[in-house]
Amino acid sequence: MTNLPPMTNTGFFRWLWRQLTSMKTALVLLFLLALASVPGSVYPQRGVDPIKVRNFITNSPTWGPILDRLGFFEVYSSPWFSAVYLLLFVSLIGCVIPRVGVHYRAMRSAPPPVPRILERFAGTRENIATASTEEVLSEVTETLRKAKWRVVAGPVESPTWVAAEKGYLRETGNLVFHLSLLFVLAAIAIGGLFGWKGNVIVREGSGFSNTVTQYDAWGGGRYTDAQALPPFSFTLDKFTVDFERGVAQRGAPRAFEAEMSYKVDPTAPIEHRLVEVNEPLVVSGAKVFLVGHGYAPLIKVTDETGKAVFEDAVPFLPQDGNGTATGVVKIPDSTPQLGIQALFLPTAALDEVLGPHSTFPGPDDPAVFMSAWKGDLGLNTGKPQSVYRLVTDNMTKIGLEQLKPGQSWTLPDGSGTVAFLGYKRWASFQIAYDPGKEIALIFAALAIIGLTMSLFIRRRRVWVKVVERDGVTVIQVAGIMRASTLEDKDIGALSEDLDLVEQALQAAGVARGITEEER
Amino acid sequence: MSPESLARISNVMIYSSMLVLTFAMFSFAASFAGGRRRASSSVTESTMSAGGAAVLTQTVVETEIPGRRASNIGISLTWLAFALLLAGVVLRGVWAGRAPWGNMYEFSITAALGVLGVFLIANTRIDLRWLGLFIVIPVLLTLGVAVTVLYTEAAQLVPALKSYWLVIHVLAAIICSGAFTIAAATAGLSFVSDRAERKAAAGVEVTGILATRIPNAERLRSITNKTLAFAFPLWTFTVVAGAIWAENAWGRYWGWDPKETWAFITWVIYAAYLHARSTAGWRGNKASLIALAGWIAFLMNYFGVNFLANSLHSYAGVGS
Numbered sequence: 001m002t003n004l005p006p007m008t009n010t011g012f013f014r015w016l017w018r019q020l021t022s023m024k025t026a027l028v029l030l031f032l033l034a035l036a037s038v039p040g041s042v043y044p045q046r047g048v049d050p051i052k053v054r055n056f057i058t059n060s061p062t063w064g065p066i067l068d069r070l071g072f073f074e075v076y077s078s079p080w081f082s083a084v085y086l087l088l089f090v091s092l093i094g095c096v097i098p099r100v101g102v103h104y105r106a107m108r109s110a111p112p113p114v115p116r117i118l119e120r121f122a123g124t125r126e127n128i129a130t131a132s133t134e135e136v137l138s139e140v141t142e143t144l145r146k147a148k149w150r151v152v153a154g155p156v157e158s159p160t161w162v163a164a165e166k167g168y169l170r171e172t173g174n175l176v177f178h179l180s181l182l183f184v185l186a187a188i189a190i191g192g193l194f195g196w197k198g199n200v201i202v203r204e205g206s207g208f209s210n211t212v213t214q215y216d217a218w219g220g221g222r223y224t225d226a227q228a229l230p231p232f233s234f235t236l237d238k239f240t241v242d243f244e245r246g247v248a249q250r251g252a253p254r255a256f257e258a259e260m261s262y263k264v265d266p267t268a269p270i271e272h273r274l275v276e277v278n279e280p281l282v283v284s285g286a287k288v289f290l291v292g293h294g295y296a297p298l299i300k301v302t303d304e305t306g307k308a309v310f311e312d313a314v315p316f317l318p319q320d321g322n323g324t325a326t327g328v329v330k331i332p333d334s335t336p337q338l339g340i341q342a343l344f345l346p347t348a349a350l351d352e353v354l355g356p357h358s359t360f361p362g363p364d365d366p367a368v369f370m371s372a373w374k375g376d377l378g379l380n381t382g383k384p385q386s387v388y389r390l391v392t393d394n395m396t397k398i399g400l401e402q403l404k405p406g407q408s409w410t411l412p413d414g415s416g417t418v419a420f421l422g423y424k425r426w427a428s429f430q431i432a433y434d435p436g437k438e439i440a441l442i443f444a445a446l447a448i449i450g451l452t453m454s455l456f457i458r459r460r461r462v463w464v465k466v467v468e469r470d471g472v473t474v475i476q477v478a479g480i481m482r483a484s485t486l487e488d489k490d491i492g493a494l495s496e497d498l499d500l501v502e503q504a505l506q507a508a509g510v511a512r513g514i515t516e517e518e519r
Numbered sequence: 520m521s522p523e524s525l526a527r528i529s530n531v532m533i534y535s536s537m538l539v540l541t542f543a544m545f546s547f548a549a550s551f552a553g554g555r556r557r558a559s560s561s562v563t564e565s566t567m568s569a570g571g572a573a574v575l576t577q578t579v580v581e582t583e584i585p586g587r588r589a590s591n592i593g594i595s596l597t598w599l600a601f602a603l604l605l606a607g608v609v610l611r612g613v614w615a616g617r618a619p620w621g622n623m624y625e626f627s628i629t630a631a632l633g634v635l636g637v638f639l640i641a642n643t644r645i646d647l648r649w650l651g652l653f654i655v656i657p658v659l660l661t662l663g664v665a666v667t668v669l670y671t672e673a674a675q676l677v678p679a680l681k682s683y684w685l686v687i688h689v690l691a692a693i694i695c696s697g698a699f700t701i702a703a704a705t706a707g708l709s710f711v712s713d714r715a716e717r718k719a720a721a722g723v724e725v726t727g728i729l730a731t732r733i734p735n736a737e738r739l740r741s742i743t744n745k746t747l748a749f750a751f752p753l754w755t756f757t758v759v760a761g762a763i764w765a766e767n768a769w770g771r772y773w774g775w776d777p778k779e780t781w782a783f784i785t786w787v788i789y790a791a792y793l794h795a796r797s798t799a800g801w802r803g804n805k806a807s808l809i810a811l812a813g814w815i816a817f818l819m820n821y822f823g824v825n826f827l828a829n830s831l832h833s834y835a836g837v838g839s
């Protein structure tokens with residue numbers, strides 16, 4: 001880009017546009033795109049793991065906030081990342097759209113006439129005509145037409161040459177490829193604007209119906225109508241989980257099977273489906289994916305009069321690969337209010353170093369370790385509280401205990417008993433609706449097809465020219481290849497084309513090879 | 520046959536393959552030591568450049584054909600190593616009762632197999648014996664890392680990996696790994712030739728063992744080119760297949776997970792490479808540099824990302 005911009009307004013903008021749509025700019029923008037993508041794999045991303053981002057910022061008080069300002073924790077929606085890909089796509093449009101017109105005209109017009117001198121082209125062959133020029137040229141024309149070449153003869157009054165071209169689909173493929181990229185981007189945008197996605201934890205035996213309030217987390221696009229989600233519902237009837245018990249990768253998950261019954265809408269008949277990790281339930285265009293699992297200990301709390309104030313299976317959040325899970329029980333209905341912080345261990349072990357921990361994710365020997373608190377749960381302050389955290393600011397601890405299933409614990413201050421009755425499993429589901437994904441897939445497939453055409457089809461021209469030389473009629477056969485992008489000096493494919501013409505001429509008896517003496 | 524003996528045989532096959540490859544490496548190295556002088560050739564070829572003018576090229580450096588006997592032995596040994604490795608990988612799969620790509624160890628041995636396979640098959644079409652050394656060395660390194668650092672006992676796949684899209688996706692990725700490696704090797708070597716040609720053009724005698732025994736820079740670039748022209752659509756397919764699989768397992772086809780990110784970066788860099796090849800002023804060394812950058816991004820994806828903890832794809836099985 002050494003040329004200076006012109007000083008007039010229109011001149012300047014035309015110059016700018018030419019720069020933007022030049023191949024060199026495309027190249028630079030592609031680099032920038034690659035470069036701009038890197039930080040997203042280095043720094044935690046809010047969209048993927050918001051907790052990690054928070055920890056990162058807490059742990060580096062100087063750089064954390066600066067990086068946050070600059071969008072390093074939301075790289076793929078940051079202004080600079082967007083700028084790069086939008087510029088790239090503007091450049092793409094500016095570059096490709098005009099080429100569509102040019103290519104359309106090229107496909108409809110005749111190949112350009114034969115060059116004046118054919119000798120300078122590599123691989124040019126010469127034959128001696130043994131029939132009239134007319135016969136030679138009609139033989140050539142027929143052969144090439146049969147091989148799907150576009151052929152033209154000239155000059156019009158008395159033709160002495162034939163020019164042929166083939167491989168237009170190369171450019172077609174290239175255009176299809178680039179345009180498909182635009183449509184893939186559009187499909188991604190459609191998904192982002194009209195789609196939605198949510199996560200929900202469902203205990204074995206419990207149900208879920210598809211409204212925003214039932215989700216633990218839900219997010220929709222700018223044009224998603226959160227009040228009009230498809231009214232399906234489902235129940236998790238049975239959830240089977242299996243872990244590796246062998247030595248290698250012990251504890252790694254091996255099977256998750258969720259037996260579900262669902263209804264497309266409240267009045268529809270009940271249907272059944274087995275949902276597994278790679279086999280989501282598809283309902284009303286949304287997909288219900290099984291993405292996680294955990295335990296929900298069954299806790300029962302009675303007050304000092306023996307009245308049950310709480311009894312439920314409480315989902316605990318998994319903390320490690322061995323199923324260690326933490327959770328909280330809040331009992332606002334007792335006076336004073338009670339709170340329990342607990343650790344659930346599917347296969348419990350206790351040692352000096354690790355304290356209570358789990359040695360296997362399967363429920364071989366479950367136990368809960370809990371601490372009980374009394375006081376004010378702080379639920380009426382108006383501040384939203386996480387169901388997984390106990391706010392102990394206005395509470396006092398009343399004791400610690402370890403329980404096996406079936407055991408119960410009389411609180412040391414006599415304010416009641418806590419019983420660990422057993423556990424249920426829970427499954428977490430990601431429910432996603434992306435109206436753009438089929439479009440994205442179609443255009444991704446088209447892009448691959450176009451790309452393959454573009455890279456493997458060779459655009460080439462063949463010329464046959466009849467010239468008089470020293471009283472003999474010589475047939476010159478030459479050609480040239482636009483060796484694809486690849487600017488390849490390999491003329492192998494072209495010599496096959498020249499062979500084809502030469503052999504057809506000789507086979508038809510209208511030409512013969514030149515002997516040594518004749519040279 | 521008991522599973523343990525299957526595992527043992529698989530391991531023996533892989534170690535034998537490494538041993539044979541070591542000999543292949545020496546043979547290829549020896550072929551450089553004892554090269555034969557080839558007449559300097561002046562080739563004139565024409566292509567249709569953007570403007571429609573014919574382009575003439577000339578070869579300036581005298582190159583020698585690497586010692587035929589030694590490089591033939593190298594190729595034969597590489598075939599043997601390939602067969603042994605193939606047996607090792609297949610037995611590993613039989614032992615595990617699934618496609619042998621469930622963890623980093625298995626990815627690595629299968630990738631090594633892919634690189635050797637693509638190289639050997641390409642060699643039957645164009646003479647690539649001189650490239651052998653530069654293929655065998657990275658393969659040996661990969662296998663070395665695999666058997667020492669990455670070794671994992673076979674285990675079943677975690678449920679997310681049980682999908683035929685995985686088989687398709689990984690198979691395509693493995694073929695790409697072969698092609699990308701060849702392209703990187705030829706791109707790297709083209710710098711050596713290019714330097715030699717500059718020297719020759721300046722009238723300095725070129726004496727380097729390597730420089731006088733590999734094809735000229737233009738030919739090397741052309742091989743890089745063709746290999747990447749083959750690999751790029753396949754890589755595009757690999758990424759799309761991965762997206763389909765991700766959609767089926769996690770409910771989104773693209774989530775900028777580090778593995779996805781690096782697959783994308785690799786794709787963009789190679790797209791830049793293909794553009795560079797048709798951009799004036801970028802065809803030569805700059806394009807080769809981009810090809811190398813693409814390979815590094817690809818390696819990042821293959822090895823780097825599996826150790827980053829915040830990837831959904833962290834099923835590497837390392838350290839467990």
Ligand code: HEM
Pocket residue numbers: 020021022023024026088089091092093095096174178181451454455484485486751789790793794796797
């Ligand atoms: C989204 C970004 C882009 C990607 C991923 C991309 C990718 C590619 C690929 C892989 C090729 C090689 C296939 C072939 O040779 O036909 C190619 C060729 C080409 N691209 Fe792009 N491209 C992008 C943007 C652009 C832009 C912005 C322009 C215009 C400046 C452009 C112009 C071209 C041209 C003219 C060719 C053909 C080169 C030739 O005929 O030798 N591309 N592109």
